Amino acid sequence: MSLLRKTNLRSALSFHFSFCPYDKYSTRIREFLRVISALKRTNKKCVVTYDILHDGSKPYCNVKLVNGQSMHMDGLKLTPLEMLAAYNLVARPIEPAVETELATKGKKVKKK
Numbered sequence: 608m609s610l611l612r613k614t615n616l617r618s619a620l621s622f623h624f625s626f627c628p629y630d631k632y633s634t635r636i637r638e639f640l641r642v643i644s645a646l647k648r649t650n651k652k653c654v655v656t657y658d659i660l661h662d663g664s665k666p667y668c669n670v671k672l673v674n675g676q677s678m679h680m681d682g683l684k685l686t687p688l689e690m691l692a693a694y695n696l697v698a699r700p701i702e703p704a705v706e707t708e709l710a711t712k713g714k715k716v717k718k719k
Contacts, residue, residue: 626666636682
């Protein structure tokens with residue numbers, strides 16, 4: 608649970624999930640989708656989309672970050688906790704830049 612408390616979506620632009628509901632590994636990606644949907648309150652601008660395919664395709668999640676990077680997480684190989692840890696590993700270094708950008712937008716400039 609401490610990993611979940613440390614996670615926020617300020618560094619993410621979008622999450623895209625794709626899974627087949629009949630695949631036995633789709634529960635992993637659906638659980639991660641549930642966690643990300645619960646964290647959506649930390650970044651209202653983050654877009655979460657999903658495709659439900661009935662073709663036996665492998666479950667995956669694609670993440671686009673504010674610095675232009677993207678991540679691909681395979682639901683066959685990773686548990687939801689491992690996906691969350693991988694996201695944090697990539698997103699944490701980006702957060703200070705995002706926070707300073709937000710802070711400078713909020714400041715009022717005094718005119719002389």
